[in-house]
Amino acid sequence: MQTALLSKQQLMQTAQQNMNLIQEVNYTDRQKLALTCRILFDHGHDAGLAGQITCRAEQENSFITQRFGLGFDEITAANLLVVDQDLKPLDQQGMANPANRFHTWIYQQHPEVNCIIHTHPTHIAALSMLRVPLAISQMDTCALYEDCSFVGEWPGVPVGNEEGIFISEALGKNRAVLLSHHGQLVAGKSIEEACNLALLIERAARLQLLAMSAGQIQPIPHELAKEAHDWLSTDKRNKVNFAYYARKALKNHQDCIEE
Ligand SMILES: [Zn+2]
Numbered sequence: 001m002q003t004a005l006l007s008k009q010q011l012m013q014t015a016q017q018n019m020n021l022i023q024e025v026n027y028t029d030r031q032k033l034a035l036t037c038r039i040l041f042d043h044g045h046d047a048g049l050a051g052q053i054t055c056r057a058e059q060e061n062s063f064i065t066q067r068f069g070l071g072f073d074e075i076t077a078a079n080l081l082v083v084d085q086d087l088k089p090l091d092q093q094g095m096a097n098p099a100n101r102f103h104t105w106i107y108q109q110h111p112e113v114n115c116i117i118h119t120h121p122t123h124i125a126a127l128s129m130l131r132v133p134l135a136i137s138q139m140d141t142c143a144l145y146e147d148c149s150f151v152g153e154w155p156g157v158p159v160g161n162e163e164g165i166f167i168s169e170a171l172g173k174n175r176a177v178l179l180s181h182h183g184q185l186v187a188g189k190s191i192e193e194a195c196n197l198a199l200l201i202e203r204a205a206r207l208q209l210l211a212m213s214a215g216q217i218q219p220i221p222h223e224l225a226k227e228a229h230d231w232l233s234t235d236k237r238n239k240v241n242f243a244y245y246a247r248k249a250l251k252n253h254q255d256c257i258e259e
Helices: 008-019 029-042 098-109 122-129 139-144 161-171 191-214 222-232 235-252
Strands: 052-056 062-065 081-084 115-119 148-151 176-179 183-188
Touching (some): 029 052, 029 115, 029 191, 052 191, 098 115, 148 161, 191 235
Antiparallel strands (some): 052 115
């Protein structure tokens, strides 16, 4: 075996390099956003009309989002809206969810963020009722290790500017926020990254609730958790993961990528 004497570090590096050989699928941002809606719908993020997904649009200070009134399972690349910072649709059609206002604040204060997903999935919503931070103590969920802020205070429905400032500050340098008595928010450099994080945070909450009901959650070693965080958080891994979820979604939601 040629690789028997290589260190873990070397093996990790080789694996990351080899991952670049996996071919990427070229969806447009609108298609990716519509796919994300369907992927999240299939993974328990549906809560009626609650929740918003946005990404930056080409025009400065504008973003793409769902048309208010449609469920995640009805979103297509064609029926998404482009809205300005005041949530006004650029083509004057339809309306965005008024709670999108806090997305505007996050985009303003976090220039590296290109996609935001805010939802109320069942396990996150249940965990949010206990007013405890997200506990990361299992390998798969380490992408959120020390990367999820906790907001213990519930400021009410997030349609005001105060809530926008408050949530944006709570996010800080992290990629996720657990909002007590409310839900979750993730922010990614790409749509793929945000989609993966949204799936992950709901899974982490589900695991946490299961573990809490069976005993006491034990901490994991800090250095190993950081290593796993970085290993799981590369741009390429996000794209490969997203491509898999997209293929799965397209089996039942072929209509969502029609532009
Ligand atoms: Zn909400």
